[in-house]
Amino acid sequence: MSPAGLQAVSCQGCGGAVAMPAGAPHPRCLFCGSEAVVLMPTEGIELPGTFLPFEVDQAGAQAKFRDKAQASIWYPGDLRDATLELDPLLLPAWIWSGQVETHWAALVRGSTRSGKRPRTGSDTKRVRGVLVPSSSAISRAELDSIAPFSGANSFMFRADQAVAPFELGKLTRTAARKAACDALAQQHRAELASANATVSFSGSHLFRELEGQPLLLPVYVGAYRRRGKLHRVVINGQSGAITGEFPKSWLRIGCAVLLFGFIAAGLGLALLLLIWAATLYL
Ligand SMILES: [Zn+2]
Incomplete structure (x- = not known):
């Protein structure tokens, strides 16, 4: 089919090229959002x-x-x-x-x-x-x-x-x-x-x-x-x-690391207390 009824634009930012029916709006590049799009020739488009x-x-x-x-x-x-x-x-x-x-x-x-x-x-x-x-x-x-x-x-x-x-x-x-x-x-x-x-x-x-x-x-x-x-x-x-x-989210990851640290420290402390208590009473 010949490319009649077709228009094509290329982006000066990323080089992306799209075609669409003639007359359709083309305000910005679909790939990078740049508004620097220019019309390009449609001959030879397969x-x-x-x-x-x-x-x-x-x-x-x-x-x-x-x-x-x-x-x-x-x-x-x-x-x-x-x-x-x-x-x-x-x-x-x-x-x-x-x-x-x-x-x-x-x-x-x-x-x-x-x-x-x-x-x-x-x-x-x-x-x-x-x-x-x-x-x-x-x-x-x-x-x-x-x-x-x-x-x-x-x-x-x-x-x-x-x-x-x-x-x-x-x-x-x-x-x-x-x-x-x-x-x-x-x-x-x-x-x-x-x-x-x-x-x-x-x-x-x-x-x-x-x-x-x-x-x-x-x-x-x-x-x-x-x-x-x-x-x-x-x-x-x-x-x-x-x-x-x-x-x-580095904030969420940081909080999780801190929480994990507190739990590990708490468990360690509890274990130390147990050992200390055991040495006192045994
Ligand atoms: Zn682009």
């Missing part, structure tokens, strides 16, 4: 074919943040009252399926003098739905910590009817294919090594029938301000899984 719809609404996403803020006694009390600005965003990724064949050689535990014996093998596995993130603003670690996304309900994507702004993907098909192969190989090695109780493992891989499609994942990105500092939060728009910066 649009993904499908997107996964949001299943958690704005209120639901806000509720996930409140739950998280109350989830640990180590979080400061004012975290519950922090105002979180959340925006829906469609995050670019690739989804791959295919077959990986691994030929391996390993040392496994055995009843030899060294306790190990050599073993070789090969195995073929068919995989579907391997996600490779293509975002430059959201890190792999952030995406991994709110995974998984279910591809069961995917819809055709039309940029001029996008349900939310979408980030422009950074991975070409070739780069995404390489990342998918690395992920498949790593996963298959881990499975084989664990299934065969190996001590050391080396393998080579062949990939067949690899097919990849770009798609968009539903997330909410936002930030809350606490003591003048912005903390980023990312929420899975399907499951509500949340990741972000949640500061620990």
